Amino acid sequence: MSGPRIHVAADFTVGGDVVLPEGPARHVARVLRLGEGAPVRLFDGAGHEARAVIVEASRKRVVARIDAIEAGRGESPLAVHLGQAISKGDRMDYAIQKAVELGVAAITPLYTEHGDVRLKGEREAKKLAHWQAVAASACEQCGRAVVPPVHSPLPLAEWLSQRSEALRLVLHPGTAGALEQGDKPATAALLIGPEGGLSDSEVAAARQAGFAPLSLGLRILRTETAPVVALSLLQYRFGDLG
Template sequence: MAIKSPRIHVAADLRVGGDVVLPEGPARHVARVLRLAEGAALRLFDGAGHEAEAVLVEASRKRVVARIEAVAPGAAESPLAVHLGQAISKGDRMDYAIQKTVELGVAAITPLYTEHGDVRLKGDREAKKLAHWQAVAASACEQCGRAVVPPVHPPRALAEWLAVRDEALRLVLHPATDGALEGRATPADVALLIGPEGGLAEGEVAAAREAGFAPLSLGPRILRTETAPVVALSLLQYRFGDLGGA
């Protein structure tokens, strides 16, 4: 069985014949964890849609350099653009939601402050958490084959996010409904709103509906806040995207 070349995200200009110095984290992984030597093959992607075949021309403990041999457009993006509004949750739950929805082709993510959400970030803490979430998204792209890293936007209040939504299909996950996707035409883009562990407040659901959001139910069981977007994205991609829906 052929061993796949490591796939690494680098925010660099990928040009045939050009050299790319790997950032500290990826360089350490290549040189010290994978123990790759000069001549080893790599796959690089720039996060903006370009994929490159490369070969190591320097692999020391201090510096790792890859030379670009071929560049092509990435081929793993979904035709369905889904903007996820995800209520911020504690611990690893938010990381899980970001990681899995990126694997499922989400186009953008906005962490949301909601009435029942118990996470409030400010200043440096918010900036560090945002950088961490964006790194989670990039890592998920390395694993799943995407060449576009979806943006994780700065956290904002739910009302602010609702006010600027103009997607063709807007959905709010709400278990106390019988809302479904059957019978809907394929939209150009989708906004998907997922509440916190305690659920969205009644006023928030009403505000979402006033902003054009239709309720969506995922069945009789209550899903965790990190599970719900995974199930919803899977259904959307199956019904309207590239997971084999009719």
């Protein structure tokens, strides 16, 4: 029994009914055209997965009844907190989506000197809700049962001051060897700059906060490509890729 995977922020109990949120309900009823008796998989975003069956399906309401609950899978032993400079358009969506697929544990969008995106008030709240939805959607697709939080955007200096991860890396041309340490860290922080790059003072501040430069070769990577490559290397070296 499989069916589509749907994120529902609810408490799961065997035999209990769960009303699907409006978006997924519309997708199930109108796009997939699933009716009563069709199997679905639900996950709560906090690590629980449920096998369920649709017991009510109308254009306005879809209800699933839970048959069984199990622990979710797909979490990496390496908890990476990604600090990603905010980029324009769908570049940020892409970075968040791929970071979630690659097992990131948390994401904080960052305001940087060369970043040209500045969000305030309602616009920031709206963007944050959108990014959180992107993360949840990526979990539906990739099989994770934990939706990593996308935190409220922060100025870079504030994010740096909060870091205590065992391994801290800033994407910046530097000496090789940042990933060559012998011990396997349980936590890591990864800093990715904007399209214009981090300023010299920002790189210096990151170094002061214990960040080692991570070089990804001679080609310049776009701001949305960089986290994909860096997270892949981190997961291969210390996590669950390979």
